[in-house]
Amino acid sequence: MKIVAFYYTQTGQGLDILRSVCRPLAEAGHELVYVEIVPETNYPYPWSSDAFFQAFPESRQAIPCPVQIPDLSDAADAGLVIIGYQTWFLSPSIPVTGFFRDARIRSFLRDKPVVTINGCRNMWIMAQAKVREHITSNGGRPTGHIVLQDRYSNLVSVITIIRWLMGGRKEKSGLFPAAGVSPEDTAHAAVFGQTIAEALAASDFSTLQETLMQNGAVCYKPSIAFIEKTGHRIFGIWSSWILKKGAYGAPERSFRLKLFKYYLFAVLFLVSPVGLLFFYLAYPFRRKAIRKDRRKQCSAD
DSSP states (O other): EEEEEEESSSSSHHHHHHHHHHHHHHHTEEEEEEEEEEEEEEOOOSHHHHHHTHHHHHEEEEEOOOOEEOOGGGGTSEEEEEEEOOOOTTTOHHHHHHHHSSSHHHHTTTTTTEEEEEEESSOOOHHHHHHHHHHHTTTTEEEEEEEEEESHHHHHHHHHHHHHHHHOOOSHHHOOOSSSHHHHHHTTHHHOOOOHHHHHHOOOOOOHHHHHHHHHOOOOOOHHHHHHHHHHHHHHHHHHHHHHSSSSOOOGGHHHHHHHHHHHHIIIIIIHHHHHHHHHHHGGGSHHHHHHHHHHHHHHO
């Protein structure tokens, strides 16, 4: 079977994960076609602080950027689509939003089963919900989703991801671990590719997500989900307020972006620990809702 694997990456981590998942599929004899999602204007890596926060309003409000899409006529008969993406500000990255909004992609995804792979820090729920919405609105069939994330604590991973994205330093140094998805987890992702290969061999995707989950494809952390959902709502207010001062790159919005930056760091290091305390105090009264949310977030559709 022909399988098309779309991906966007700045650091290369996303492609490493995607290749690990796809390796068993190639070994099973399937034809893999890798297609990079390339924005017409590249986003910088490493990021400057100003450039990083400039991307916030458009990420949260799902405002796309133009992307380059190659001719896909040779892949029209693909039996499976895999999409590797990442989370920006609790939402899909801007180039991935641009990918889903492109008319050629909207046509290409119609009636095709789609597996998504998110390589992220630790917050993926709201981004996955939006990606699932994009797939279904384009006529595709969400069939499975895989999440690889940083295993260190929330505050530690904040520091290491900032050091990586703005300083280009991924490796371990001093008291801090290496940033991002570990090499061990990236290598382990091949297990998910084997699971997908078995589903293809059986021509049956009905239990794919369940089997992926048995192999650890998604780790749902209720405390992190609580913080993420709260942050996503607040980010919506901030991003709308900033966009009133202009579109991407407008100098008139620089002051509001600086206010958001200060707010974000204050929330991460001062408010979020209090929010976690509140979550754990309320946990005994929310077990049923948490179990329901876990089932929802860990399902394919």
